[in-house]
Amino acid sequence: MDNKPIIALDFSTEKEVQDFLGLFSSQKLNVKVGMELFYQQGPSIIYSLKEAGHDVFLDIKLHDIPTTVKKAMTGIARLGVDMINMHAAGGRRMMEAAREGLDIGTPADKQSPLLIAVTQLTSTTPDMLIKEQHCALSMEESVLHYAELAYVAQGDGVVCSTHEANAIKNKLGETFLRVTPGIRLDNDRSHDQHRVATPERARDLGSSHIVVGRSITQSLHPVDSYIDVLRQWEGEK
Numbered sequence: 001m002d003n004k005p006i007i008a009l010d011f012s013t014e015k016e017v018q019d020f021l022g023l024f025s026s027q028k029l030n031v032k033v034g035m036e037l038f039y040q041q042g043p044s045i046i047y048s049l050k051e052a053g054h055d056v057f058l059d060i061k062l063h064d065i066p067t068t069v070k071k072a073m074t075g076i077a078r079l080g081v082d083m084i085n086m087h088a089a090g091g092r093r094m095m096e097a098a099r100e101g102l103d104i105g106t107p108a109d110k111q112s113p114l115l116i117a118v119t120q121l122t123s124t125t126p127d128m129l130i131k132e133q134h135c136a137l138s139m140e141e142s143v144l145h146y147a148e149l150a151y152v153a154q155g156d157g158v159v160c161s162t163h164e165a166n167a168i169k170n171k172l173g174e175t176f177l178r179v180t181p182g183i184r185l186d187n188d189r190s191h192d193q194h195r196v197a198t199p200e201r202a203r204d205l206g207s208s209h210i211v212v213g214r215s216i217t218q219s220l221h222p223v224d225s226y227i228d229v230l231r232q233w234e235g236e237k
């Protein structure tokens with residue numbers, strides 16, 4: 001998967017997806033399929049997106065015992081997705097098992113999907129970290145700790161907020177990916193995201209990939225909004 005913005009296809013039916021993608025003619029896009037879409041449409045939605053030439057990030061955040069995750073990842077690699085994620089909280093062994101599963105399921109002539117770890121969910125607040133997780137670290141320390149764990153477990157990168165991207169890049173290097181949601185064309189329209197950044201700001205803050213949902217999918221002119229995101233991300237004014 002290249003570093004073009006990843007459009008979050010937060011829809012529940014294939015028709016909504018097709019209507020939306022139809023606006024883009026035959027342009028090849030990076031798209032994200034989350035739990036809402038995948039649990040209702042299943043593998044067929046992945047096949048049809050791949051058939052149309054798109055690169056697919058399957059965002060279903062696996063978190064289970066290592067054996068189960070390994071077997072699940074074997075099947076996911078066979079679907080042909082380009083990026084997949086799991087919770088770093090599942091531990092080093094679980095993440096290594098995820099990699100083993102992907103290697104088993106990837107056809108010999110294909111590249112293994114990029115394996116990305118979720119650090120702390122962006123919905124987790126510092127208060128929840130203390131009271132619910134009994135974690136003595138600050139949010140940034142905890143995110144960095146999980147990023148390092150994912151790195152030693154041979155993950156390809158993490159999902160994180162733009163605010164942690166630079167620290168992760170400095171610690172683990174440019175090639176360890178920082179996939180960041182919470183992107184807005186206009187900083188004021190945050191919806192339910194607590195900390196948002198424009199595509200340009202995300203680039204300056206060290207994101208390697210950005211995930212953009214509502215700023216494109218709920219725009220009156222989705223294609224124009226995508227082009228705006230792309231231009232800002234690529235540094236054109």
Ligand code: C5P
Pocket residue numbers: 008010034120121122123159181182183191193211212213214215
């Ligand atoms: O509409 P919006 O741009 O906020 O969508 C962001 C997308 O990224 C959604 O699909 C959301 O589930 C996902 N996501 C997120 N925060 C994370 C992980 C994934 O917002 N930590």
